[in-house]
Amino acid sequence: MKIYFELNGVPQYPEVEPGESLLQLLRRLGMKSVKEGCGTGDCGACTVLVDGRAVRSCIAFAARAQGKRIITLEGLGTVNDPHPLQEAFLDAGAVQCGFCTPGMILVAYELLSRHPDPTPEEVRTAIVGNLCRCTGYRKIVDAVMLAAEWKREGRWR
Amino acid sequence: MRLTGVRRFHWARDVEEALSLLDAYHGRGALLAGGVDLGRSARTDLEGLIDIMGIGLSYVREEDGRLRIGTTTTLTEILEHPAARRYLHGALVEVLCRVAVPPLRNMATLGGAVVSAHPWADIPTALVALGAEARWEGEREEHALVEELYRQPFRAVFRRAVLTEIALPPWNGAFAFEKLSRSAGDIALLNAACGVGIQDGKIAWARVAVGATPARAERLTWLEEALQGEAPSDTLWRQVQEEVERRAKVGDDRRASAAWRRSVAGVVVRRAVARAAERAAR
Numbered sequence: 001m002k003i004y005f006e007l008n009g010v011p012q013y014p015e016v017e018p019g020e021s022l023l024q025l026l027r028r029l030g031m032k033s034v035k036e037g038c039g040t041g042d043c044g045a046c047t048v049l050v051d052g053r054a055v056r057s058c059i060a061f062a063a064r065a066q067g068k069r070i071i072t073l074e075g076l077g078t079v080n081d082p083h084p085l086q087e088a089f090l091d092a093g094a095v096q097c098g099f100c101t102p103g104m105i106l107v108a109y110e111l112l113s114r115h116p117d118p119t120p121e122e123v124r125t126a127i128v129g130n131l132c133r134c135t136g137y138r139k140i141v142d143a144v145m146l147a148a149e150w151k152r153e154g155r156w157r
Numbered sequence: 158m159r160l161t162g163v164r165r166f167h168w169a170r171d172v173e174e175a176l177s178l179l180d181a182y183h184g185r186g187a188l189l190a191g192g193v194d195l196g197r198s199a200r201t202d203l204e205g206l207i208d209i210m211g212i213g214l215s216y217v218r219e220e221d222g223r224l225r226i227g228t229t230t231t232l233t234e235i236l237e238h239p240a241a242r243r244y245l246h247g248a249l250v251e252v253l254c255r256v257a258v259p260p261l262r263n264m265a266t267l268g269g270a271v272v273s274a275h276p277w278a279d280i281p282t283a284l285v286a287l288g289a290e291a292r293w294e295g296e297r298e299e300h301a302l303v304e305e306l307y308r309q310p311f312r313a314v315f316r317r318a319v320l321t322e323i324a325l326p327p328w329n330g331a332f333a334f335e336k337l338s339r340s341a342g343d344i345a346l347l348n349a350a351c352g353v354g355i356q357d358g359k360i361a362w363a364r365v366a367v368g369a370t371p372a373r374a375e376r377l378t379w380l381e382e383a384l385q386g387e388a389p390s391d392t393l394w395r396q397v398q399e400e401v402e403r404r405a406k407v408g409d410d411r412r413a414s415a416a417w418r419r420s421v422a423g424v425v426v427r428r429a430v431a432r433a434a435e436r437a438a439r
Contacts, residue, residue: 018163021196053260054259055260059192059197059264060264061206063208107259125259126259128258
């Protein structure tokens with residue numbers, strides 16, 4: 001069946017299978033930042049934004065994208081024009097293998113969209129469901145706090 | 158995604174259409190709300206999914222002191238709704254911010270939590286303690302207290318019905334929720350919820366539920382009766398802890414042993430009761 005949705009600002013009209021996951025659809029459409037980790041919604045590597053809310057795309061049905069606005073990491077920034085959150089992750093040294101990074105950044109994006117001045121504790125609460133097995137969480141929290149500071153200074157586009 | 162047998166996906170427009178589609182599949186169709194359970198499911202018998210997020214059941218309303226919540230309302234929407242945040246001095250916030258993690262709360266619905274009714278789930282424990290009422294539509298409109306619903310073969314009921322609303326009654330008192338889990342966002346190894354009303358320095362009423370024992374939430378009516386008329390004190394809380402430890406119905410599962418659960422049940426219930434009483438006395 002054919003559905004319509006907006007992916008990173010671009011209209012899409014893909015054919016989807018009724019039991020297909022949003023993760024499968026997005027990767028099929030070339031969004032390779034969307035990672036499959038656990039496949040059960042527990043690790044957070046597949047996180048994307050649906051109408052501004054972070055959701056687990058591995059357990060979300062692709063058909064549910066109908067009429068929605070979906071943002072993946074590709075929609076935030078590029079190598080040549082990174083989003084301030086991506087720059088903050090680099091500045092804070094919050095990336096090692098990078099597998100969890102797209103999910104971490106999108107969860108942080110949702111948090112800062114709603115609470116631009118979080119405490120480190122609020123950042124930890126926001127990322128509690130996103131697992132990182134190599135960087136450790138301290139630098140990730142530092143990166144989100146740095147991005148929040150930049151946002152308050154008006155450095156976000 | 159493991160639902161390999163699914164051939165059709167429907168976006169139902171109202172309760173009637175959802176019921177009609179469900180009926181047409183003769184047990185091989187499923188209602189899809191937040192999808193947290195179905196998205197993880199490996200069921201091979203399902204042929205059709207019926208999306209019910211657009212059938213008008215996403216709402217939070219205050220009416221006659223009751224808080225009425227449509228069953229497709231997500232946990233995040235409840236957490237952010239002013240009326241839900243106000244209810245019983247933040248009772249729902251205390252529970253829901255400890256359920257799962259933010260991206261799952263963005264997906265999961267209140268109705269899904271009630272119908273799935275995982276024995277380790279926190280929401281059924283809180284709803285049983287709060288005296289919540291469930292409403293559903295099948296062949297006719299029906300309603301029952303959530304604790305009574307769980308004594309029925311409710312899974313069979315919701316193979317032919319749509320859970321439409323959870324209503325929370327007004328209480329003159331305070332509430333507290335306790336949960337033991339290995340880490341934040343993890344599922345409960347034991348949970349307890351307690352509502353208490355204080356009058357003239359004594360406990361006028363108490364409602365206590367314990368869940369993840371590892372069975373689903375049950376009220377401790379013997380404790381509720383014992384607490385009535387007692388004045389809150391450290392001695393009373395010590396007695397609560399000892400009695401619950403002695404009488405709690407606990408068991409083993411792969412997450413914790415019965416012996417461990419027994420050793421912590423008294424503490425968890427004591428904390429919930431004492432904290433609710435302290436808040437009610439303010």
